[in-house]
Amino acid sequence: AQSVSQHNHHVILSEAASLELGCNYSYGGTVNLFWYVQYPGQHLQLLLKYFSGDPLVKGIKGFEAEFIKSKFSFNLRKPSVQWSDTAEYFCALKVGANNLFFGTGTRLTVIP
């Protein structure tokens, strides 16, 4: 069975601080990983994805994530957060043919 663990439920940072959100997975098949973001009052949208190749993936709005196979991790990072990054962040694993298995999410609050 698959699993996606996001151990940080709520992270509070000041503007300009660096961000790292943890994501660990367990899956016996081909690993395809995603980070989705949900800004307050908005729908879920894709931040970045990893399918193969370079394990360091760059996404929108200055976010990046690194796939570390040996650690079963796909942590999300941003060197300097802004107030507008306040949102809920979901790590997801593609399972089966066409569905995503989501983690429980991490709520990020950035204080101006």
Added chain:
Amino acid sequence: DTGVSQNPRHKITKRGQNVTFRCDPISEHNRLYWYRQTLGQGPEFLTYFQNEAQLEKSRLLSDRFSAERPKGSFSTLEIQRTEQGDSAMYLCASSIQGSNEKLFFGSGTQLSVL
């Protein structure tokens, strides 16, 4: 707005009633997904269509749930004999085959079963 559209935004119903939600995907997207999200959890996969064919269903989709996409465009999700445990946000998403699963989500329908 040419994104994924879901109606209604909110639905309050009494236990035992039937409810139906509608999803209009992005027009050129041939894949359509339904997810359910409860408070403090991430979205959970319910079912997936490619064109009009329902190709995958989760074990979460009990016999009281049925989804259709009759012409390969919009989709409906019906819940019969609703239970309080059905209260959740029901999300629809769409994608283009071969897009490496970049899903575009709608804003969801919030169901409250009293």
